[in-house]
Amino acid sequence: MVNDKVRVPDLARMKAARTPIAMLTAYDYPFARIFDQAGIDVLLIGDSLGMVVQGADSTLPVTLGEIIYHVKMVVRGRQRALVVADLPFLTYQVSVEQALRNAGRLIKEGGAEAVKLEGGITMAETIRRLVDIDIPVMGHIGLTPQSVHRMGGHRVQGRQSGNGPGCRERLLEDALAVEQAGAFSLVLEGIPAELAREITDRAAIPTIGIGAGAACDGQVLVMHDVLGLSEAFVPRFAKPYANLWQDASAAAASYIREVRERAFPAAEHTYGASRGKGARPS
Ligand code: KIV
Numbered sequence: 001m002v003n004d005k006v007r008v009p010d011l012a013r014m015k016a017a018r019t020p021i022a023m024l025t026a027y028d029y030p031f032a033r034i035f036d037q038a039g040i041d042v043l044l045i046g047d048s049l050g051m052v053v054q055g056a057d058s059t060l061p062v063t064l065g066e067i068i069y070h071v072k073m074v075v076r077g078r079q080r081a082l083v084v085a086d087l088p089f090l091t092y093q094v095s096v097e098q099a100l101r102n103a104g105r106l107i108k109e110g111g112a113e114a115v116k117l118e119g120g121i122t123m124a125e126t127i128r129r130l131v132d133i134d135i136p137v138m139g140h141i142g143l144t145p146q147s148v149h150r151m152g153g154h155r156v157q158g159r160q161s162g163n164g165p166g167c168r169e170r171l172l173e174d175a176l177a178v179e180q181a182g183a184f185s186l187v188l189e190g191i192p193a194e195l196a197r198e199i200t201d202r203a204a205i206p207t208i209g210i211g212a213g214a215a216c217d218g219q220v221l222v223m224h225d226v227l228g229l230s231e232a233f234v235p236r237f238a239k240p241y242a243n244l245w246q247d248a249s250a251a252a253a254s255y256i257r258e259v260r261e262r263a264f265p266a267a268e269h270t271y272g273a274s275r276g277k278g279a280r281p282s
Helices: 009-017 029-038 064-078 096-110 121-132 147-149 168-183 193-202 225-226 244-260
Strands: 021-027 042-045 084-088 114-116 139-144 185-188 209-210 220-221
Touching: 009 021, 009 084, 021 225, 029 042, 029 064, 042 064, 042 121, 042 220, 064 084, 064 096, 084 220, 096 114, 121 139, 121 168, 147 225, 168 185, 168 193, 185 193, 193 209
Parallel strands: 021 042, 021 220, 042 084, 084 114, 114 139, 139 185, 185 209, 209 220
Antiparallel strands: none
């Protein structure tokens, strides 16, 4: 583990040293602080917030302003982790100028240290221009949630059977194009493990997998999947390490019961008329 502040070049060092990179999404101050103190290397303010925080059925409605709002909270909560912010749908695909301006806002207004965008060969020029003005870029290929309609759902990519002939080769070309354009790392989402291994072996930049097997240089998960904060559906590739949905639900039920039974507030939660009598110390 890197003990000091994690910076963009550290990820390349971690790949060289074969130290796995641990990345999680975070969307607010308390969770950023919890993950940072636990030793996470990278915090991603993902546009997944559209689904797990806002309750939408895709990431498409998320706006740049919403990402900036959440980046600010995460930045306040972290000391060590590298903070990467997603460019949401239609904030970078229209033109290179649009991408430069909006990525710049994530850095300048939000305080992110790098941006992430989805796409391979078609995004290479945009990545190159961002890197030219010193905005570090994390690429993202494979199952790219902003392409949900083209893919016909959130489907595994790079399978000859499901995605047609040549899809494997296209993903390899995408990975190399993103690397050659100057991205410092690459998220591989929802692709077969052997393909992720091949990309990881061939790419000089670190790969960070989600639903892409164990051979990637790092792993990323959505915090709600790790903490068991989703009501029902847990994707196959995710592993819940806690069940906060159940814990929160039990806590809320206990509170409601105690209010109804007048068991809360008890004397120790109540201010007295004089100082020191049941009052919080000032
Ligand atoms: O939006 C997001 O959280 C992501 C990760 C799942 C990689 O892109």
